[in-house]
Amino acid sequence: MRRLLSSTASFILIAGTALATDGVPSQEAAEGTFKAPPFSPYANRTIPERPLWGDTHLHTGLSLDAGAFGNTLLPDEAWRFAKGEQVISSTGQPVRLARPLDWMVLTDHTDLMGFAPDLQAGKPGVLADPKGREWYEGYSKGGAAAGETAFDLITNFSQGTLPELLLNSYSPGADAFAFTWEHIVDAAERHNEPGTFTAFIGFEWTSVPKGFNLHRNVMLRDGGVRAKQVVPPVTQAPFGDTNPDSLYDWLEMYEEKTGGRAVSFSHNGNLSNGWMFPIDKRYHGETVDQTYVERRARWEPHYEVTQIKGDGEAHPALSPEDAFADYENWDVGNLDLTELKTPEMLAGEYAREALKRGLMLEEKFGVNPYKFGMGGATDSHTSLTTAEEENFFSKSVSVEPSPNRIQHPFVKSALGEIPGHLLVASGYTAVWATENTRAAIFDAFKRRETYATTGPRIGLRFFGGWDFTENDLRTRMPAEIGYSKGVPMGGDMRPREGDGAPNFLIFALRDPIGANLDRLQIIKGWLDSDGELQEKVYDVAWSGDRVADEDGNVPSVGNTVDLETASWSNSIGTSELAVVWTDPDFNAAERAFYYVRALEIPTPRWVVYDKVRFGIELPEEAQLIHQERAYSSPIWYTPKD
Known part of the structure; x- marks a missing residue:
């Protein structure tokens, strides 16, 4: 045996192949020596070999609405759960995924960042404001009172009527805001394990003017060094703006300042009442012009087509010949049901119609603003990324598994309600990436090599x-x-x-x-x-x-x-x-x-x-x-x- 090894080594040296220090031919040498394709069909492969499964949209107790509904789990618990560990939910139930994910983007809301934990704790700064004290007392009662409190808080947010004292204390420039962003970044850094599990730094930019959903999630390719050079943008005046142009401005600033990379992606066009995919007039009054199509094409290469708040691929009114278009459609109204849906709104809400509209805009402007890849996410506000039907922990803590959760409407207004049984146990994104790292997965998103599922790992x-x-x-x-x-x-x-x-x-x-x-x-x-x-x-x-x-x-x-x-x-x-x-x-x-x-x-x-x-x-x-x-x-x- 010793003689055989010696002869083999001599052959390699004669062939001009350098040896690594442990006596094994170096990778560079091997590739330079064997010009013909190797016998092994799997050697030297550079293509993506398996789908990597993840969630692009999850909230912890740091988010304004999630915390108000009683979510006490913070980023560390969310990361541990996504990686396959068992945790105890905010309602005291043990929960675990059937199979761990490969990656995740944690996307807590940026507006009033840091407020929810202080509300739960009854911090003096919260109680100093009359509305803050009212919300704390309602939250402390639990049950229906806590739910009503959360909805009141969310209504004030969507209507732009948050108390000035609280707004100033939890917006960019405030210590609580900066501390919470550092908490988010540090947690992602702790749980990022290149090659095993990828933890993306991200956030949700929560534009919801008059209840029309224009939300975008943001995913950074980078680590904490770059992320901490900035703070994320908000939508509440005077600190931010609900116009997506302001988000595009922030993304440009981020890349110019840090040398990093970022993408954004919208979700739930079905709750935008026609404003998610415009072809003429935009919500804030601008027209769809050359600048718009170029900026949207640059910054939004991905669309979240399915999640807890409905599936957004197609609608039977838009695709009457499609026998499978009537799937988990939410078509009642806008996000808070302050405006009901009318038929002409539908075309601006669904992915298939947006893809078609993109062809028309490309014909006109030479750029397709709706040239996006498909993905799914949970948008869970429980810190638990569960998209399994038999393991569904729902949208928020108030509707985690219990005998009466199905009786809780998602939203109820004077115009109607979206009943609890319409919530969808969806979904995940599969990525064809060359390796399980931030860089490789991000790059797959940019080239749109992704697909959505409603939960199964097809x-x-x-x-x-x-x-x-x-x-x-x-x-x-x-x-x-x-x-x-x-x-x-x-x-x-x-x-x-x-x-x-x-x-x-x-x-x-x-x-x-x-x-x-x-x-x-x-x-x-x-x-x-x-x-x-x-x-x-x-x-x-x-x-x-x-x-x-x-x-x-x-x-x-x-x-x-x-x-x-x-x-x-x-x-x-x-x-x-x-x-x-x-x-x-x-x-x-x-x-x-x-x-x-x-x-x-x-x-x-x-x-x-x-x-x-x-x-x-x-x-x-x-x-x-x-x-x-x-x-x-x-x-x-x-x-x-």
Whole structure:
């Protein structure tokens, strides 16, 4: 054996390969010596190899509303929970994720940063203000009184009527504000473990003028050294502004001052009453112009398409031919239900329509402001990033698991209410990053190589090109082919050669501990030759021996849900689906986008688990069964000039 090792070493030296100090050839030397591809197909790989699962939107007790509702868990508990540790919730319940996450962005609200813990503690500065004392007394009573207090506090925030004393004490320039930001930054630094778990520094910029949701979350690529050179922006006057332009100003300032990198992304356009994706007039009075489309395209490469406050992919009124568009839609009104929804508002709220509008604006301005990747998040205000139906700890502490939580409306006003059973146990973002670090994951967000799920960890690959074939499906390494012959989700189609139509390579795997897959669909949107926006949903792969009808529609997969036991059977559906699909309606002169929607077989919603565990009766109107899903980021086609 000793002789063999010696001979091997001599061969390597003769070949001119340098040895590392431990006698092993250095990586640089090995790559320089073996010019031909290595026998091992996994050697020297530089492509993303597995999806990294995370949440882009979570609040702790440091957030104004979360703390007012009774959340006492701070960033350390939130990070520990996301990493897979068991914690005790604010209501005293032990809770743990089925599987840890790979990364997370903690996004506490910036307005009145530091106020919530002081309210809970009854600090003298809070009690010195009459309104502060009123809120403290209501919070201290607990139960319904605490809930009413929280809603009153949030109403004053959204209406811009916060007491001046409290506003001055918890805004930029105040010690409490700076201390809280340092707390947030330091906690992320403590829990960031490159290669194992990525803890992003971030925040939520909470623009909600007159109850219209214009919120954005911000994620920094950087660590504490850069983050502490700034304090985050707020929306309350005179310290800030609800116009997204002011956030873009802050992002530019951050990068110029620190040399760092940042992105922002909006969420819940369904609660903006039409203002999230404008095409003409913007909420604050400006028009959609060249400056706007360029700034939004630069700073918002991502959209949170699904979360606790509803799914925002599509709406049946906008997509009447889509049999799966009516999924967890929240379409009653704005965030605090001070204004009801009207039909003409819907087009400015949903992701699919925004992607279509982006094509039209690109035709006009040469820049697409709505060219975003897809992601999901919880927006939980419990510090617990739970998107599992059987483990759903809900939106806030007041509706953590209990026999009566389903009776608590999300919001109630003189105009109506959003009942508690409409809350959604959603969702997560999967990122195709080369490694589990801040830099690699952030860069994947910038190139839009992400996808959303409503909670399940469905594996999804999506590539667009011009020459994929059926033979490309006969591999267990689809990514090698996808990257070499096309572009991944989030990308732009390579220039067209010849006169063929684009085709797409799609692979999907069910969640290993979840439900089987029903089908894969491609959603296409395009700007036709008459300047009209169009869309079409194609069933491209499905389980079993079902046969599509003459219009291409595939029958239902069936339903195995047992409502008495909150269970289902994987006796229908399939564990994986793969297809190469060519666009049969392609027109080379028309701008277009394509994205994948992967659907699971029917499973119980979280309300059914509550029914079984607590022995309660559910409202007749409560939806009990759904089909969870994944949404890929789009791939865009742009005609040659």
